[in-house]
Amino acid sequence: MHLIKRIAxxxxxxxxxxxxxxxGFHLKGTNPAIAPIAYNKLQLAMPNNSNTQDLEKKLGMYLTAAGVQMSNxxxxxxxxxxxxxxxxxELNGRLVETLLRLTVTFQIEDQQGRPVTEPRTLTATRSYQYDVATVNTDDQENRYLSQILVDDLAQQITRQLSSNRLPKLPVAQTTPAQSQ
Incomplete structure (x- = not known):
């Protein structure tokens, strides 16, 4: 009887x-083979905003965890x-509702600075409410949610890059012989 239970x-x-x-179920891990071979070695180029330091740090962390080598x-x-x-x-009334939105547009470029993928725009949004008659926690909430937005977008960029979901730029239809 014991053998039958074990076999069952x-x-x-x-x-x-x-x-x-x-x-199709599989466990999510940090397999270095997740990122496409073409983008296994990346360099980050950020706009000249002082606000982009957090995004650069988060992108570096998440891309490295996904198996991408950060290199200059x-x-x-x-x-x-x-x-x-x-x-x-801000929507003012008895309660103040604050809507935070962060939009990031990015693309992959080759070593000569030519775009390889189409520009991709991602947006993250968070909102919160507070009563102006009570203790004001607006600044703390704003800083916290701004960090959440940056973290969310860094994860979205990493997922799209590692799953190769970035649309490539179309290749020119004419060959050098046809253009002469």
């Missing part, structure tokens, strides 16, 4: 495992952040 448990475990593998060498592709736009909107 093994059969059930193998059946469930086969079902998970069959439906001449053979590295460049992840260029074209636009970094934080916005803050």
């Amino acid at each position: 448990a093994i059969t059930l475990t193998l059946g469930l495992s086969a079902g998970l593998v069959g439906c 060498s001449s053979d590295a592709y460049v992840l260029r952040v074209l636009d970094y736009t934080p916005r803050r909107l």
Whole structure:
């Protein structure tokens, strides 16, 4: 009787495992082979805003964890952040609602500075409310949520890069012989 229970448990475990593998389930890890071969070595190029330091730090951390080697060498592709736009909107009333929005546009460039991918724009949004009659925690909440927005966008960029979801620029349709 004990042998039958053991065989049933093994059969059930193998059946469930086969079902998970069959439906495409896999554990998420930090496998260096996740990033596309072409972008395994990257250099970050940020706009000249003083606000982009946090994004640069987070991108470096998440890209390194995804298996991308951060390098300043001449053979590295460049992840260029074209636009970094934080916005803050306030709706005043009895309660003040603050809407924070961060938009980042980026593209991948080759070693000569030519774009390889189309520019991609990502946006993250958070909001919070506070009563002006009570103790004002607006600055603390604003700083905290701004960090959350930067972290969220750095993760989105890393996921899109490591899953190769960036659309490539179309190759010119004419050949050198046709253009003469």
